Amino acid sequence: MKLTALLCPLLSVLAVLLCCGQPALAWRLVSYDTQLLPSYSSIIDAWYNFIDGEPFSRDYWHEVRLHVKNATMVATKELQNVQARFPEARASMEAFVDAVNATLADAAKLRPPNVDLNAVEEEISWALNEVLEKAKTEFPPPRVAPSHEERLYKANTIVSRANTAIINVLVKHGVDEAEAQRILDHMGATLVTMIVLTGDLREQHPALFDAVFETLIFGAFVAIIPEGWLLGRLLGMLGFGPAGPVKGSSAALMQRRFFGATVGEGSWFARLQAAGMKKSVASGCLA
Numbered sequence: 001m002k003l004t005a006l007l008c009p010l011l012s013v014l015a016v017l018l019c020c021g022q023p024a025l026a027w028r029l030v031s032y033d034t035q036l037l038p039s040y041s042s043i044i045d046a047w048y049n050f051i052d053g054e055p056f057s058r059d060y061w062h063e064v065r066l067h068v069k070n071a072t073m074v075a076t077k078e079l080q081n082v083q084a085r086f087p088e089a090r091a092s093m094e095a096f097v098d099a100v101n102a103t104l105a106d107a108a109k110l111r112p113p114n115v116d117l118n119a120v121e122e123e124i125s126w127a128l129n130e131v132l133e134k135a136k137t138e139f140p141p142p143r144v145a146p147s148h149e150e151r152l153y154k155a156n157t158i159v160s161r162a163n164t165a166i167i168n169v170l171v172k173h174g175v176d177e178a179e180a181q182r183i184l185d186h187m188g189a190t191l192v193t194m195i196v197l198t199g200d201l202r203e204q205h206p207a208l209f210d211a212v213f214e215t216l217i218f219g220a221f222v223a224i225i226p227e228g229w230l231l232g233r234l235l236g237m238l239g240f241g242p243a244g245p246v247k248g249s250s251a252a253l254m255q256r257r258f259f260g261a262t263v264g265e266g267s268w269f270a271r272l273q274a275a276g277m278k279k280s281v282a283s284g285c286l287a
Contacts (some may be wrong), residue, residue, distance in 0.1 A: 089208050092201045099194045106187035107227035110166075110180060112173035120173055121229040127165035131158065132237050148200055155195040155238075159188045162234060195238060 086093075112120055135158050146154065163184040171177045201208070 086208055089201060089205050092197055092205075096194060096197050096201075099190045099197065102190045103187055103194070103231065104227060106183050106190070107230050109183050110170060110175060110230060111227075112170060112175050115173045117229040120169065121233070123169045123172075124166055124230060125233045127169055128162055128233050128237050131161045131165050134161070146199070148196065148203075151196055151199045152192070155192040158238065159191050159195075162237065163188045166230070166234070191234070191238060 111117070135154075139154055139158075142150075163181075167177065167180045167184060170180045
């Protein structure tokens with residue numbers, strides 16, 4: 001089966017829901033109605049344009065919003081299907097969705113007033129790159145998947161450093177330091193939850209991870225597009241890359257540290273890696 005035939009329906013529905021105020025549903029779906037929205041390649045192109053600093057097509061977003069009613073109907077049905085198929089992982093899936101929703105809400109509160117977000121995004125990217133380089137040295141790739149406790153320690157350490165780096169940038173652009181600290185403390189705890197939930201689910205339900213949870217991860221990345229000036233770089237550094245573990249990307253490097261050393265060849269991450277490698281990402285970008 002071709003990659004576009006497999007992923008186009010899923011990502012189409014995800015994009016619609018997340019751009020039209022339905023984030024809680026979006027990353028738990030697979031839509032089989034291929035006529036709803038633009039193709040998988042359109043969404044991937046839009047994402048790479050975004051992280052390379054190019055604006056989205058207005059026509060694309062207009063088309064996305066046109067189909068929100070139909071997509072919501074499909075989303076509701078598919079959400080029920082997923083919950084019915086994998087009841088043993090339902091609690092983890094719902095907790096992950098709650099964490100993504102909370103992260104999005106926090107990020108929206110951190111937007112600096114009356115400034116060029118592209119400039120802020122660039123500064124955050126450089127600041128987080130320093131955090132990433134230190135983490136790569138301090139936490140070498142493990143020989144085996146880390147335990148829950150190891151995952152928690154690494155996540156807390158790296159997220160704390162990332163928050164400090166982000167605060168320094170935001171304060172320069174007019175964000176109140178105490179308010180930024182308060183919001184990022186909350187968002188940091190939520191991000192740690194996302195990392196630990198991901199690793200724990202893979203450890204506890206390995207047979208479900210490829211089939212379900214990687215869909216949630218990719219859906220979460222589509223979700224953060226409105227607040228990508230902050231979350232694109234931050235989540236990429238924490239192991240949630242938009243194209244899976246593309247070799248050499250920050251997402252791939254951190255996945256090895258948080259979730260283990262290997263990714264199944266037949267998994268969605270591996271398929272997305274193959275797709276992602278067809279597009280060039282700017283060197284140093286926290287994809």
